[in-house]
Amino acid sequence: xxxxxxxxxxxxxxxxxxxxxxxxxxxxxxxxxxxxxxxxxxxxxxxxxxxxxxxxxxxxxxxxxxxxxxxxxxxxxxxxxxxxxxxxxxxxxxxxxxxxxxxxxxxxxxxxxxxxxxxxxxxxxxxxxxxxxxxxxxxxxxxxxxxxxxxxxxxxxxxxxxxxxxxxxxxx
Numbered sequence: 001x002x003x004x005x006x007x008x009x010x011x012x013x014x015x016x017x018x019x020x021x022x023x024x025x026x027x028x029x030x031x032x033x034x035x036x037x038x039x040x041x042x043x044x045x046x047x048x049x050x051x052x053x054x055x056x057x058x059x060x061x062x063x064x065x066x067x068x069x070x071x072x073x074x075x076x077x078x079x080x081x082x083x084x085x086x087x088x089x090x091x092x093x094x095x096x097x098x099x100x101x102x103x104x105x106x107x108x109x110x111x112x113x114x115x116x117x118x119x120x121x122x123x124x125x126x127x128x129x130x131x132x133x134x135x136x137x138x139x140x141x142x143x144x145x146x147x148x149x150x151x152x153x154x155x156x157x158x159x160x161x162x163x164x165x166x167x168x169x170x171x172x
Contacts, residue, residue, distance in 0.1 A: 110138030
């Protein structure tokens, strides 16, 4: 079966994509579901000291392989671009965007993630009428360290989006 809508997910080691895909879904008719991984933009963490503190506490929880990927991405992106992106992102209201959507949503976070907190992730799920999946032992970089739950969530959302035929979507 071919679906005329798409499922979006945020497999982005820099985690700046969650706000982007939510906004894309708000502005698009073809997005049939979202899988948000390590959803950022918690209003409680919008100050630079909080952002940096969360980041440092999370990096300490990551596997060494994940940290090396981060370093490569930060080096490639450059400090100035990272600061500009994070500055713009910290004022974005992902929760308000999700409130405007009527598509299935799964929010995934690692149990050791200090950036996408349990409270914030649960709040996003409540707003989106979605499902929260906490990956035990994972920190913020779930797609790199625990890809299986990510693949399962994408399949779940894709299945929900196509279960009633092209163009349909139901909540999970």
